[in-house]
Amino acid sequence: xxxxxxxxxxxxxxxxxxxxxxxxxxxxxxxxxxxxxxxxxxxxxxxxxxxxxxxxxxxxxxxxxxxxxxxxxxxxxxxxxxxxxxxxxxxxxxxxxxxxxxxxxxxxxxxxxxxxxxxxxxxxxxxxxxxxxxxxxxxxxxxxxxxxxxxxxxxxxxxxxxxxxxxxxxxxxxxxxxxxxxxxxxxxxxx
Numbered sequence: 001x002x003x004x005x006x007x008x009x010x011x012x013x014x015x016x017x018x019x020x021x022x023x024x025x026x027x028x029x030x031x032x033x034x035x036x037x038x039x040x041x042x043x044x045x046x047x048x049x050x051x052x053x054x055x056x057x058x059x060x061x062x063x064x065x066x067x068x069x070x071x072x073x074x075x076x077x078x079x080x081x082x083x084x085x086x087x088x089x090x091x092x093x094x095x096x097x098x099x100x101x102x103x104x105x106x107x108x109x110x111x112x113x114x115x116x117x118x119x120x121x122x123x124x125x126x127x128x129x130x131x132x133x134x135x136x137x138x139x140x141x142x143x144x145x146x147x148x149x150x151x152x153x154x155x156x157x158x159x160x161x162x163x164x165x166x167x168x169x170x171x172x173x174x175x176x177x178x179x180x181x182x183x184x185x186x187x188x189x190x191x
Contacts, residue, residue: 022153023191024075024112030189032066032158038086038102040131040179047172062088064183066158068108072191075115082108082125084144084162086181101132102179104142104162112150121156122147129164131177138166138177146183156187 042055065087070080085103092098106127112119122145129142146160162181167174 021191024078024115025072026191028068028070028072028078028080028189028191030066030068030187032064032156032185032187034064034066034158034183034185036062036064036086036181036183038062038088038179038181040102040177043174043176043178045174045176047169047174058090060088060090062086062181064181064185066183066185066187068189070108076112078110078112080108080110082106082127082144084125084160084181084183086162086183098133102130102164102166102177103181104129104144104164106142108144117150117153117155119150120147121150123158123160129162129166129179131164131166131179136168138168138175140164140166140176142166148187154188154190156189158185158187159183160185 038060041057044053065085067083068080072078083105085101087101089097089099104125104127106125108123108125110121110123112121125144127142129140131138142164144160144162146158148156148158150156160183162183164179167176
């Protein structure tokens with residue numbers, strides 16, 4: 001965790017010092033930290049008999065991370081690989097405290113309404129979702145829509161709604177998690 005924070009600070013300082021050329025078009029690299037809420041419901045289904053067990057809808061607060069790397073073909077459009085992850089703890093059915101990492105990773109784009117900061121923007125990501133513990137990972141389809149405000153060159157506030165449907169089948173039992181994340185992050189992006 002300390003190495004991750006150190007890397008984030010180092011990238012932030014590097015971005016400020018060099019600032020590449022200060023124009024959005026070209027190579028981009030960014031990250032962000034924040035908080036948010038994770039809403040999820042899990043379903044166990046016997047694939048042979050069709051019998052289902054559904055959990056109640058649960059809500060947890062969690063730590064949010066945001067990463068993107070890509071290219072901006074213009075001052076208004078960025079196209080990138082994005083990973084938007086939520087981290088939170090829960091007590092499993094065995095009474096153990098476990099750390100969950102869930103989120104969406106995939107191809108994303110942001111459209112800025114102004115060529116320079118300050119500027120509002122909208123964004124979206126389409127890809128795969130995950131629900132992971134230290135022991136296992138569920139994967140499925142996922143997407144994200146959001147937007148934000150770049151209040152100063154390289155610095156923005158981003159609000160997202162992330163949805164995913166990761167699942168896995170083992171021994172004839174399918175576990176599916178329907179998860180929604182409501183996220184707010186403060187980001188730095190070098191361009």
